[in-house]
Amino acid sequence: MRLPLAEHRYGEHGVVLPPERSDSNDALGIDLDTRRQLYRSMREMRTFEKRAYDLFMKQLVKGTSHLSLGMEAIAAGFGAAMREDDYTFATYRGHAHTLARGVPMTPVLAELLGRANGLMGGKGGSMHLTSVEHGMMGSYAIIGAHLTIANGAAWSAQYRGSGQVAVCFFGDGTTNIGAFHEALNYAAVYRLPVVFVCENNLYMEYTSIRDITAVAHPAADRASAYGLESIVVDGNDADAVHLAALEALDRARSGLGPSLVEALTYRHGGHSRADPGKYRPTGEVDAWKAYDPLTIYRERLGRLGVSEAELDAMDATALALVDAATEGAIAGELPSPESAFTDVWADGGWSWRN
Amino acid sequence: MAQLSYRDAVARGIAQEMRRDERVVVVGEDIAGAGGVFKTTVGLLDEFGPKRVIDTPISEQAILGAATGAAMTGLRPVAEIMFSDFFAVCWDIVVNQIAKTRYMTAGQVTMPLVIKTGNGGGLRFGAQHSQSIENWAMAIPGLKVVTPSTAEDVIGLMAAAIRDDDPVIFCEHKGLYAAKGEVPDGEIVDTLGTARIRRPGHDATILALGMMVPRALAAAEDLATRGIDAEVIDVRSLVPLDTRTILDSVARTGRLFTVEENPQLLGWGAEIASLVADEAFWDLDGPVQRITTPHIPLPSADSLEDLVMPSAESVARTVEKALQS
Structure with a gap:
């Protein structure tokens, strides 16, 4: 067995290339309207994330942000497969997953800008986007915790007989923390209606996941330990993700228990706003950028008869939405000082004494 | 009035609330079939069944995470951390998730859950099974912290904790489990925040x-x-x-x-x-x-x-x- 870090030099590791481009998935049984929706959804996420980046560069987005640029197919593919009342649990890289549930862009962007019209009035920020009315049960910024919490929502759905499923997204780095393993075993033991989705973008923050993990597939290779099927999908292909999502959701909804899906993808930028991502080999970055989920999907839709004009119109609509959201977010008031002291307790206040 | 031990009062308090509210469920290690290692949940499995009284693996993060997600979506879980010292292995869930979620989501999420735990020393268990951790918990905004000292208070404060819409760390003193006290008949509901x-x-x-x-x-x-x-x-x-x-x-x-x-x-x-x-x-x-x-x-x-x-x-x-x- 290879000892990954035995001769480790920072930034020097094997290049992992994306799959060859092919038209074989064109024939997958997904209707064209759903495919249009997937493209629209990915384009909205892409445009939104680019704008978030621009607004950060203008110092309007404060703190930190973790973008899903390059990883949109996973959020879109699952979003389109979920039932309206299903639950999403995302990580700090959660903008795309929030949009995927139909949360309007303006409050999401306003939250990034720390405005009163933000999704949580500026009390959560980029890493904690939550919209309970949309089933977006939160973005969680401590690695691993939300897998256990997704179990709880799934348990509650099972207890209430609601037929809801909890879908929990996390990165490859999460597979090496204890909570991941506790959560997988727990979900399997109680056959919880939960789908765990590992967005394997090949890098745990600044380090190649292969260098610090004992197996090649950080999620799928662990599945058997919990009696689960080993599932790896092309996370840059929205159709492949969508079909895997439908299958896992159906399995969960019919009482067959959890699934663990590893979706291979790549982030176009660094881990967070502070990271230029220099530890990644140039050839690798270029190859994955060429295997961009939007590029390959746009080509597919073209082959399936969707006109360039229609695709351009969808792009323009997405841009208009993001422009309007930008305007709405920038125009938002700053949160009232009093709002810092609300919502600690269920009575709305923060008092700890009489 | 009847004489009741502090440990039996725990089960009575939980049972009282489980009878009136089917959203109340109990999870923890050895709490169902065995009735708890401290016998504080004896009888609950028999009365309420395995759907509401659940034995878990030794996975404190998974236990509290499950309670968290369930509380966020309509249940009112009572989770047991067997010895309060074990909070150290699941403190992230308590501190970063349970305590802060309502605030970070601007009140979108309610967290009605109780974490009951065997706390305190005097049982010759040594440094990893004897700590009093109330001050760990009270340092975190968003957590309520109670420690009853009598059987009657155990019932009343447990009821109040379960009915409360905020997360409550419920510290049972292990050294008091065997202590008996007079307890009135019928429903007992106390008030948090009262000395x-x-x-x-x-x-x-x-x-x-x-x-x-x-x-x-x-x-x-x-x-x-x-x-x-x-x-x-x-x-x-x-x-x-x-x-x-x-x-x-x-x-x-x-x-x-x-x-x-x-x-x-x-x-x-x-x-x-x-x-x-x-x-x-x-x-x-x-x-x-x-x-x-x-x-x-x-x-x-x-x-x-x-x-x-x-x-x-x-x-x-x-x-x-x-x-x-």
């Missing part, structure tokens, strides 16, 4: 919590034989804190002593001493004195553990010496 004057007195206020309450009461009886009339307050709830009862008492007696099982630094009594210094300084006739376990881990040997934990004798001695100086 109780267990023994009125004029000369000094002694605040105590959990197993330190009976020790403080014994100390007060001893002091009474030497002409010192001490008031003993069972704090019961650290968050919310009944500052009125405490400050009123200090205004009457002019002296304040805290009896804390936790190590000295940043114990709950330190916060109350600070509060009294701020708000009742001119009521004081002498310095506030804290009687705590020294700032050391708890030893295992009975002779050593008894030496370092506050006792009725050490409380009486400290109070008497302070009042005579």
Whole structure:
């Protein structure tokens, strides 16, 4: 067995290339309207994330942000497969997953800008986007915790007989923390209606996941330990993700228990706003950028008869939405000082004494 | 009225709430089939069945995470962390998730859950199974923290905790499980954030919590034989804190002593001493004195553990010496 870090030099590791481009998935049984929706959804996420980046560069987005640029197919593919009342649990890289549930862009962007019209009035920020009315049960910024919490929502759905499923997204780095393993075993033991989705973008923050993990597939290779099927999908292909999502959701909804899906993808930028991502080999970055989920999907839709004009119109609509959201977010008031002291307790206040 | 042990009171309190609200479920290690390693959940599985009373793997993060997600989506879970020392392996879920979620989501999420836990020393279990962790929890905004000292309070405060829409850390003192007390028949529901004057007195206020309450009461009886009339307050709830009862008492007696099982630094009594210094300084006739376990881990040997934990004798001695100086 290879000892990954035995001769480790920072930034020097094997290049992992994306799959060859092919038209074989064109024939997958997904209707064209759903495919249009997937493209629209990915384009909205892409445009939104680019704008978030621009607004950060203008110092309007404060703190930190973790973008899903390059990883949109996973959020879109699952979003389109979920039932309206299903639950999403995302990580700090959660903008795309929030949009995927139909949360309007303006409050999401306003939250990034720390405005009163933000999704949580500026009390959560980029890493904690939550919209309970949309089933977006939160973005969680401590690695691993939300897998256990997704179990709880799934348990509650099972207890209430609601037929809801909890879908929990996390990165490859999460597979090496204890909570991941506790959560997988727990979900399997109680056959919880939960789908765990590992967005394997090949890098745990600044380090190649292969260098610090004992197996090649950080999620799928662990599945058997919990009696689960080993599932790896092309996370840059929205159709492949969508079909895997439908299958896992159906399995969960019919009482067959959890699934663990590893979706291979790549982030176009660094881990967070502070990271230029220099530890990644140039050839690798270029190859994955060429295997961009939007590029390959746009080509597919073209082959399936969707006109360039229609695709351009969808792009323009997405841009208009993001422009309007930008305007709405920038125009938002700053949160009232009093709002810092609300919502600690269920009575709305923060008092700890009489 | 009936005599009931503190441990049986835990199960009675939970059962009382499970009968009236089917959203109440119980999870933890060995709590169903075995009735809990401390036998505080005996009978629940038989009465409410395996759908509502659930044995878990040894996975404290998974247990509390499950309780969190369930509370966020309509259930009212009671989760057990067997020994409060084990909070250290799942503290992320408590501190970063349970405590902060309502605030971070601007009130979108409600977190009605109770974490019950075997807390405290005196059972010769050594440093990893004996800690008093109330002060860990009270340092985190968003957590309510209670520690009952009597069987009746166990039932009433458990009911109040389960009915509360905020997360409550419910510390059961392991050293009191066998203690029996008079408990009224019928439903008992108490109020969080209320202290109780267990023994009125004029000369000094002694605040105590959990197993330190009976020790403080014994100390007060001893002091009474030497002409010192001490008031003993069972704090019961650290968050919310009944500052009125405490400050009123200090205004009457002019002296304040805290009896804390936790190590000295940043114990709950330190916060109350600070509060009294701020708000009742001119009521004081002498310095506030804290009687705590020294700032050391708890030893295992009975002779050593008894030496370092506050006792009725050490409380009486400290109070008497302070009042005579």
